[in-house]
Amino acid sequence: MPAVSSRLTKLRNAFLTGLALLAPLAVTFIVFSWLVDAIGGRFRPFFFFALPDTLRDHPSLSIVWNVLATLLVLCLVTLFGYVSRYVLGRFFGQLLERFVQSIPGVNAVYNTVKQIVGTFSAQNRNLFSKVVLIEFPRKGTWSLAFLTNRTQGEPQLKTAQEVWTVFVPTTPNPTSGFLIMLPRHEIMELDMSVGDGMKMIISGGAVVPPWPSPVAGESETAHDRFTASRS
Secondary structure, three states: OHHHHHHHHHHHHHHHHHHHHHHHHHHHHHHHHHHHHHHHHHHHHHHOOOOOHHHHOOHHHHHHHHHHHHHHHHHHHHHHHHHHHHHHHHHHHHHHHHHHHOOOOHHHHHHHHHHHHHHOOHHHHOOOOEEEEEEOOOOOOEEEEEEEEOOOHHHHHHHOOOEEEEEEEOOOOOOOEEEEEEEHHHOEEOOOOHHHHHHHHHOOOOOOOOOOOHHHHHOOOHHHHHHHHHO
8 A cells, every 4th residue: 555655646746747847838828829819810801801711711721810910910019119119209209398498497407407417428428538636727726627638739739748638517517617728747637437526526525435445545546646747
């Protein structure tokens, strides 16, 4: 009896294992069959109306027409979604923007926010290669700025020295500012990232990145480089 019981237990476990493996396949097949029958069977007359009745209604080809009709419906739904997202969405977006622009007061806030977002988008942020400190607007007063260019053709030739271009944004609206060309030795390069510099400017100095940063702790500090360049 114990041997028979052990065999029955093994058979039961094998059956349950096979059932567990086949159940997901069976459910998938049932759902797929239902979708093909519900979608393809319903829309088949609209896609294959030009076919002869003997060919379209042939029992052995019914599953083929249903599958093809289902695929066509899925393609049309995908195409509709694409058109809605890239054509209709853009149209309604422009319509909404024109409506906001027509509201006095709201349009000023909207334009300011839009300019800030555009200025600090990923594309425009690449224009700022480094955060720097310069003495501006007078000696002894330091301003945070962004280095935009290290080479200047005609200005560099006319000044007979190496000049770099920096952008000094205004606070808290950094979309405006001053374009300044300074000699290289008057620019102090900082180790903070461009994103941290932007946060500091927009917050009016309330958000200050931690110092020393991990990078600065392992390398020469910006102040040391600046001191060495002026000596």
